[in-house]
Amino acid sequence: DVKVTQSSRYLVKRTGEKVFLECVQDMDHENMFWYRQDPGLGLRLIYFSYDVKMKEKGDIPEGYSVSREKKERFSLILESASTNQTSMYLCASSLWGTGANNEQFFGPGTRLTVL
Amino acid sequence: AQKVTQAQTEISVVEKEDVTLDCVYETRDTTYYLFWYKQPPSGELVFLIRRNSFDEQNEISGRYSWNFQKSTSSFNFTITASQVVDSAVYFCALSLGGNQFYFGTGTSLTVIP
Numbered sequence: 001d002v003k004v005t006q007s008s009r010y011l012v013k014r015t016g017e018k019v020f021l022e023c024v025q026d027m028d029h030e031n032m033f034w035y036r037q038d039p040g041l042g043l044r045l046i047y048f049s050y051d052v053k054m055k056e057k058g059d060i061p062e063g064y065s066v067s068r069e070k071k072e073r074f075s076l077i078l079e080s081a082s083t084n085q086t087s088m089y090l091c092a093s094s095l096w097g098t099g100a101n102n103e104q105f106f107g108p109g110t111r112l113t114v115l
Numbered sequence: 116a117q118k119v120t121q122a123q124t125e126i127s128v129v130e131k132e133d134v135t136l137d138c139v140y141e142t143r144d145t146t147y148y149l150f151w152y153k154q155p156p157s158g159e160l161v162f163l164i165r166r167n168s169f170d171e172q173n174e175i176s177g178r179y180s181w182n183f184q185k186s187t188s189s190f191n192f193t194i195t196a197s198q199v200v201d202s203a204v205y206f207c208a209l210s211l212g213g214n215q216f217y218f219g220t221g222t223s224l225t226v227i228p
Contacts, residue, residue, distance in 0.1 A: 009158075031214050035218075040124070040220060041220060042121075042206065042218045042219055042220035043206065043216075043218040045215065048214060048215070050214055058215075088158070090158075090160065092160075094214070102148070102210060102212065103150065103162055103165055104160075104162075105162070106152075106159055106161075108157065108158050109158040
C-alpha cells in the first residue's frame with residue numbers, strides 16, 4: 001500500500017516562529033504536493049515538486065517555502081508563522097507524467113494552529 | 116481555466132436513504148480526468164474513483180455509483196442505502212493528465228442513524 005506520512009497530526013506555534021512540516025512517501029513517487037484545507041475553500045495547492053530539488057508554485061505560495069532534498073521527503077516551511085496560516089495542511093504524492101496514473105495519495109494531515 | 120464546483124456544502128440524510136453528491140466541472144481540454152475522494156473525520160483523503168474524458172460509461176461499486184455526463188459537464192456520485200460510515204467530506208477533482216489537480220470545495224455528508 002502507498003503510504004504518505006506527515007510528521008505531526010497537531011501542531012501549535014506562536015506568531016513569528018519558523019515552522020517545518022515534514023512529509024514522507026514510500027512509493028518512489030516523483031511528484032509531491034502541499035495543500036492547505038480551509039472550510040468553504042476546499043484544497044488549495046501551495047507548492048508541488050516533480051523531482052528532487054525541483055519545485056513549482058501552486059495557487060497560494062506566499063508565506064511558504066519548500067524543500068526536497070530526497071525523493072521521498074518534501075518539507076513545507078513557514079518562515080515566520082502568522083495567524084492566517086492556521087489551517088489543515090495536507091501532503092500528497094503521485095507518479096509523474098500524463099495519463100491515468102496520476103492519482104494522488106494523501107497523508108493524514110497536520111492541523112496547525114498559530115497563536 | 117479549470118474549475119470544479121460542488122454546490123452542495125452540507126447534506127444530511129437518514130440512514131438507508133439514497134443520496135447524490137453533485138460535481139460540475141469546467142475545462143476546454145478534450146482530455147481530462149475526474150476523481151472523487153472521501154475525507155473521513157480522521158482527515159486522510161481516500162481515493163474512490165477515476166474517470167477519463169473518453170469513457171462516459173457509468174460505474175457501480177457496491178453501494179457507490181457514478182454518473183458522468185459530458186453534455187452537462189457533470190460527474191455525480193450516488194450512495195445507495197447510506198450508512199453512518201459514509202459520513203465524511205467528499206471532494207470532486209479534475210486533472211488534465213499532468214501534475215496538478217483542481218479540487219472542488221467539498222460536500223460534507225452526515226448520515227443520521
